[in-house]
Amino acid sequence: MDTLKVRDAADVGQVVRAALASEQPLEIIGHGTKRAIGQPMVTNALLDLSALNAVVAYEPNELIITVQAGAPMADVLSLIDSKNQQFAFEPVDTSALLGTPANRGTIGGMIGAGLAGPRRVKAGGVRDHLLGAHAVSGFGDSFKTGGRVVKNVTGYDLCKLLAGSWGTLAVMTEVTLKVMPRAESERTLVLRGLDDVTANTAMTAALGSPYDVSGAAHLPVSALHPAGGALADLGSPRQPLTLLRLEGITASANDRAASLAVALGRFGASDIVEDGVSAALWNSIRDVAPFAAHGALGAWPVWRILAPPASGGAFGQALARETGGDVIYDWGGGLIWAALPPSADARATLLRQRAAAIGGHATLIRAAEPLRRTVDVFHPLDGGVAALGERVRQSFDPKHILNRGRLARGFNA
Amino acid sequence: MTIMMPASDQAVLGRRDAIVAALRAIVPGEGVIDSAAEMLPYESDGLMAYRQPPMVVVLPDTTEQVSKVLRYCFDNGIKVVPRGSGTSLSGGALPLADAVLLGLGKFKRIREIDFDNRVVVTEPGVTNLAISQAVADAGFYYAPDPSSQIACSIGGNVAENSGGVHCLKYGMTTNNVLGCEIVLINGEILKVGGKACESAGYDLMGVITGSEGLLGVITEVTVRILQKPQTARALMVGFAQVEAAGECVARIIGAGIIPGGMEMMDRPAIHAAEAFVHAGYPLDVEALLIIELDGPGVEVDELITRVEAIAQGCGSTTCQISTSEQERLLFWAGRKAAFPAVGRISPDYLCMDGTIPRGALPEALARIRTLSEKYGLGVANVFHAGDGNLHPLILYDANKPGEMDRAEAFGADILRACVELGGVLTGEHGVGIEKRDLMPEMFSDIDLNQQQRLKCAFDAKGLLNPGKVFPTLHRCAELGRVHVHGGKLAFPDLPRF
Numbered sequence: 061m062d063t064l065k066v067r068d069a070a071d072v073g074q075v076v077r078a079a080l081a082s083e084q085p086l087e088i089i090g091h092g093t094k095r096a097i098g099q100p101m102v103t104n105a106l107l108d109l110s111a112l113n114a115v116v117a118y119e120p121n122e123l124i125i126t127v128q129a130g131a132p133m134a135d136v137l138s139l140i141d142s143k144n145q146q147f148a149f150e151p152v153d154t155s156a157l158l159g160t161p162a163n164r165g166t167i168g169g170m171i172g173a174g175l176a177g178p179r180r181v182k183a184g185g186v187r188d189h190l191l192g193a194h195a196v197s198g199f200g201d202s203f204k205t206g207g208r209v210v211k212n213v214t215g216y217d218l219c220k221l222l223a224g225s226w227g228t229l230a231v232m233t234e235v236t237l238k239v240m241p242r243a244e245s246e247r248t249l250v251l252r253g254l255d256d257v258t259a260n261t262a263m264t265a266a267l268g269s270p271y272d273v274s275g276a277a278h279l280p281v282s283a284l285h286p287a288g289g290a291l292a293d294l295g296s297p298r299q300p301l302t303l304l305r306l307e308g309i310t311a312s313a314n315d316r317a318a319s320l321a322v323a324l325g326r327f328g329a330s331d332i333v334e335d336g337v338s339a340a341l342w343n344s345i346r347d348v349a350p351f352a353a354h355g356a357l358g359a360w361p362v363w364r365i366l367a368p369p370a371s372g373g374a375f376g377q378a379l380a381r382e383t384g385g386d387v388i389y390d391w392g393g394g395l396i397w398a399a400l401p402p403s404a405d406a407r408a409t410l411l412r413q414r415a416a417a418i419g420g421h422a423t424l425i426r427a428a429e430p431l432r433r434t435v436d437v438f439h440p441l442d443g444g445v446a447a448l449g450e451r452v453r454q455s456f457d458p459k460h461i462l463n464r465g466r467l468a469r470g471f472n473a
Numbered sequence: 474m475t476i477m478m479p480a481s482d483q484a485v486l487g488r489r490d491a492i493v494a495a496l497r498a499i500v501p502g503e504g505v506i507d508s509a510a511e512m513l514p515y516e517s518d519g520l521m522a523y524r525q526p527p528m529v530v531v532l533p534d535t536t537e538q539v540s541k542v543l544r545y546c547f548d549n550g551i552k553v554v555p556r557g558s559g560t561s562l563s564g565g566a567l568p569l570a571d572a573v574l575l576g577l578g579k580f581k582r583i584r585e586i587d588f589d590n591r592v593v594v595t596e597p598g599v600t601n602l603a604i605s606q607a608v609a610d611a612g613f614y615y616a617p618d619p620s621s622q623i624a625c626s627i628g629g630n631v632a633e634n635s636g637g638v639h640c641l642k643y644g645m646t647t648n649n650v651l652g653c654e655i656v657l658i659n660g661e662i663l664k665v666g667g668k669a670c671e672s673a674g675y676d677l678m679g680v681i682t683g684s685e686g687l688l689g690v691i692t693e694v695t696v697r698i699l700q701k702p703q704t705a706r707a708l709m710v711g712f713a714q715v716e717a718a719g720e721c722v723a724r725i726i727g728a729g730i731i732p733g734g735m736e737m738m739d740r741p742a743i744h745a746a747e748a749f750v751h752a753g754y755p756l757d758v759e760a761l762l763i764i765e766l767d768g769p770g771v772e773v774d775e776l777i778t779r780v781e782a783i784a785q786g787c788g789s790t791t792c793q794i795s796t797s798e799q800e801r802l803l804f805w806a807g808r809k810a811a812f813p814a815v816g817r818i819s820p821d822y823l824c825m826d827g828t829i830p831r832g833a834l835p836e837a838l839a840r841i842r843t844l845s846e847k848y849g850l851g852v853a854n855v856f857h858a859g860d861g862n863l864h865p866l867i868l869y870d871a872n873k874p875g876e877m878d879r880a881e882a883f884g885a886d887i888l889r890a891c892v893e894l895g896g897v898l899t900g901e902h903g904v905g906i907e908k909r910d911l912m913p914e915m916f917s918d919i920d921l922n923q924q925q926r927l928k929c930a931f932d933a934k935g936l937l938n939p940g941k942v943f944p945t946l947h948r949c950a951e952l953g954r955v956h957v958h959g960g961k962l963a964f965p966d967l968p969r970f
Contacts, residue, residue: 067967074964078965079964080955184644188644188648199955207896207897208895211828212897212899213634214898215904216680216683216928217680220678221679229675270702315769316769370589441673448930
């Protein structure tokens with residue numbers, strides 16, 4: 061298969077137009093770290109954006125950064141970190157989960173995947189921080205949407221569609237993202253020994269408190285594998301951990317942590333971990349370290365399940381019991397990562413029925429290719445919404461030239 | 474009227490009686506209004522310079538009725554203009570002579586309050602403020618707070634992606650809605666999103682929000698609610714130069730502080746507001762900042778000190794810090810009443826709504842001053858300074874021949890300047906008809922075509938709210954055509970591996 065390494069946005073347009081003319085679908089890649097997510101694609105060539113790697117403009121006082129889509133995550137994160145800023149949505153680094161090389165991945169991939177970390181409960185997701193984009197549609201047209209300011213309602217907000225579209229609508233070439241100040245301090249309140257449902261109740265109370273909680277996660281004992289790093293250390297002796305994060309200026313983080321501990325007194329004694337130790341914990345949760353590809357559960361398929369937050373505990377507990385799998389809760393119960401023992405369909409039917417019943421949905425985020433050929437990786441949508449989504453896709457890419465087959469089965473290689 | 478609206482369909486107008494009868498069969502009783510006198514309140518929205526009686530007004534009160542009305546219009550090629558409370562400042566709900574005006578005012582019920590999942594499920598006609606009031610006893614509120622929040626509906630907020638004073642810290646409507654029930658023009662009822670943080674599939678909620686009534690009619694919204702901050706205090710800081718105030722805004726953000734709100738007023742706005750509400754604003758300054766910090770007491774106290782020091786470092790000439798809730802509200806009273814206050818000093822005013830990069834504030838103000846001289850019209854400036862959202866109020870007298878046209882030309886030049894300075898045409902009021910013909914200042918034909926293709930995915934006949942947002946309309950068949958250049962193209966000559 062050809063790899064077409066584009067040099068600039070004009071090249072991208074040319075490649076897409078050529079692909080249209082010759083009806084050769086393209087797989088869009090940056091560093092290629094997330095190629096194993098999605099249905100196996102039906103494509104004839106790789107469109108490689110990794111050379112579009114420039115930082116176009118970084119304006120810390122405007123809280124924005126404009127970069128080319130192939131800009132390496134590691135470089136961009138270290139650049140904004142140098143000004144004490146961050147992407148508030150805490151992008152997930154999927155390398156441990158998928159077993160790809162560390163410190164790889166591009167901004168374009170981050171947006172296309174739309175995977176946000178623990179702070180989503182407070183700061184929103186990738187879609188909330190993408191302010192503008194230049195992209196080449198499946199018509200071969202180079203268009204822009206949005207702008208370089210936060211407050212903007214000029215025209216349809218196509219950025220929302222691009223975030224999390226897995227490269228199926230357009231090839232982004234340049235994007236503007238919102239950056240936010242890094243908090244001065246962080247504190248994590250640690251509760252121990254709660255079962256999943258009780259932990260869910262505690263997280264619900266915390267997120268419904270005025271203490272501005274910026275992370276609410278729960279790890280049952282089974283998820284605390286010896287290889288789990290920071291989490292496993294904290295979970296010793298083996299007890300489930302419920303973690304609640306408070307960030308801000310030091311005096312405020314201390315004050316709120318203390319107040320929250322009192323407010324959650326009925327859930328038992330708690331202790332507090334600070335700053336660096338706390339940050340390591342949340343990075344492990346963000347990157348789903350307990351289910352790492354090199355760890356004990358590396359061979360198990362992993363699901364990413366979205367649920368109404370207050371329903372997460374009961375859902376996950378039942379799922380783990382029934383399947384013998386392990387679960388981790390983030391977003392106060394609204395996000396459940398589940399590693400399930402290998403089976404013919406990765407328990408897709410069961411999971412989808414259960415998730416739909418509570419108003420949730422499930423994505424098979426890690427599975428070997430043969431399994432991804434036979435199971436719907438992304439949650440099948442209801443008829444009307446599925447049809448509308450398909451019309452939306454066609455409004456960007458009528459010939460299905462971009463990442464063909466990644467979102468839905470039904471394409472033959 | 475200086476803006477061209479789509480030509481009326483004479484065939485539709487000729488069938489008006491039959492259309493009214495058909496609508497009455499769907500929405501019984503007083504839900505269909507067809508007398509000229511009773512349709513009067515629907516002739517315009519918050520952009521009152523523009524008026525147009527609709528063909529007929531329909532006020533359904535169930536989703537099923539909305540679906541049937543839309544299906545009927547779809548089958549019969551009749552245009553539909555949706556309307557919430559009619560507070561749009563960009564003419565988003567301006568009727569068309571040959572269109573059904575579909576009012577959602579009867580959808581006034583909050584369907585569910587779910588504190589555990591921190592959401593409210595509501596009908597679209599509920600006002601923005603009513604949502605906050607419904608959850609206030611439990612200490613919650615709905616964060617986006619457009620200044621029309623007493624009157625504006627949550628459905629309209631979703632259509633316009635409304636902002637408000639506090640969106641610097643808490644986001645706009647789009648950052649605070651999770652799902653909706655939407656009825657497409659063919660009558661199809663869809664549920665998008667829900668109580669989960671993210672929906673499956675493409676983020677349709679994200680693109681429906683801010684679509685200005687062109688994609689569908691919303692019949693239910695699920696919004697996020699938050700716990701109210703424990704305390705809030707405000708600083709009122711005066712500056713002898715606008716530049717110093719702009720610098721102060723930049724340094725506060727640069728110091729990593731995101732205030733709950735950060736507003737700026739210029740001299741004419743300060744004077745008008747002070748004369749109206751007597752908030753104790755200093756009258757000998759060129760710019761006034763109102764900066765609100767919210768959160769736990771210890772945090773607010775600490776940040777107030779930091780902000781005060783930054784302001785002094787920028788050469789502030791006055792600085793008052795609220796010591797009571799009453800005083801904080803007084804600081805805000807003048808800002809919140811700025812529009813009516815300006816209404817007292819001028820027979821008419823035009824409220825503009827561009828956004829610029831924060832750093833360009835002084836430059837934008839200088840340009841507005843120059844334009845004010847050029848057009849011979851006064852201007853008072855009110856900004857959401859924290860996010861660079863300008864609201865210049867252009868003063869004019871509609872009774873003086875030519876003044877309204879001049880005011881509109883002045884406004885258009887301000888928005889052009891916003892785009893030139895790296896900003897956008899509208900920060901929170903929407904494009905509507907007001908900025909429709911300025912869209913090419915910001916977007917190329919290709920950009921706008923892609924947006925219209927999306928419109929085609931929802932409404933291929935172009936029946937929903939035509940004449941808004943897009944300066945030129947194209948047929949969906951034409952937009953959907955893929956142009957393959959010169960037959961088979963080879964991939965360009967690039968490094969291959």
